[in-house]
Amino acid sequence: MRSFTAVVAILLATLLAPFAIGATWVSERVDDREAYVDTVGDLSDDPVVQQVLADAAADAAVKALERHIPVGLPSAVRGWARTAALKVVRSPDFPTFWRKANGDLHQQVLAVLDDPDAPTDGDITVDASPLVAQVLLQLEDRGIPVGLLPTIPLDVPVTTKAKVAEGGPAYRAADRFNRIVPLAWAALVLLGVLVAHGWRGRVRTAGFALLGVAVAAVVLLLAVDPATTAALDQVEADRRELTGVMLDAVVGSLTPYARAFLVAAPVGLVLVALSLWPRRTRAEQAPASAIPGADGHFTP
Structure with a gap:
């Protein structure tokens, strides 16, 4: 039962991982003004x-x-x-x-x-x-x-306030969601590790959780181009030139951010491999004097 609980917890954490990474990206790179300015700064x-x-x-x-x-x-x-x-x-x-x-x-x-x-x-x-x-x-x-x-x-228009306001309800809902998802992911991983059997089970569970993070990063990397295209489709055609460059920079910043999480893959593989390392047999663990016949004398 404990093993089943650990498996379910890690599977759920893996499903949440893309949203958790995306949520932290939005908080760190989009909502934060200085980070946003740094993202588009090179467009000068x-x-x-x-x-x-x-x-x-x-x-x-x-x-x-x-x-x-x-x-x-x-x-x-x-x-x-x-x-x-x-x-x-x-x-x-x-x-x-x-x-x-x-x-x-x-x-x-x-x-x-x-x-x-x-x-x-x-x-x-x-x-x-x-x-x-x-x-x-x-x-x-x-x-x-x-x-x-x-x-x-001179005010150069980027987009209309009405167009931005259309995304307001989704943004406000996502803002609340984004605060919960990373914590939910961490809680599921912690639960999986705690209920796993023995140190090998805990190490293996942590390894699979990290592999799930790497898979989530790959999913996000594949989603960047479609997301950019979808965002551009919402921009008025006569304003797409300037806005398109800026959107491409902002959404494109998800690529290096998600790529950084790929480091979880080798770490996860190492942990899984460590948990599968062959156990020493009782004979290997016992001292030579405790093994019958090891001293050259055998008493039937």
Whole structure:
């Protein structure tokens, strides 16, 4: 009965393992703002990100000039603005801007997901007004009187708040679920180890539990691409360029996270092999003097 209980506990733990790993990934890499910013931080060097933000900043700068200085603008101002914008997004200061913008973006998203009463009108945006200011400063070097302009706001839309709010109920339910699953997995493994027979049974049970973790990691690795595709399908087509790159980075971060759990496989195999190591026979364990005839004399 104890062996049966141990087997059932480890089987249930193995079924929970993918959800446990996924839950810890969400908590550590998605919900945590600093971890999220670290995940998407390297996208500051991504050509798509740079091009989208450069185009938006250049267009905003030109429209502001045309609105506030309708007469006397050189015909080449649009080309100058695009050149200046590309220079800005390729500058050493752009990664700092990108990290701060994504910290604000993360706050916007969680505000909608966490609060069922949060307003759903408008967009989740990246505040790119600092980029516009830098573009205008470079145009000033070409003789454009940008001092006549007020501060130019620019919010680059990533997705709508309504679209984010659609995932709110599932996110809030998953948040509660995610807190329980890792603990449930650990409790099942502990139960299996405690009820197993002897030290060999306990070592073997722990080994199979670790092998279950490795299997769960493989399942998650296979699920990354379909999950990314499914997430992209939910994004509006006209916003898929920037959002797609960011989603790919966030969901793709599950790959190295899950891969780290593959180390459980060799450890589990070692434990299982150790538990199956042949037992010494009584004759091997007994001292030579205790074995009849071992001293050359045999008494019938």
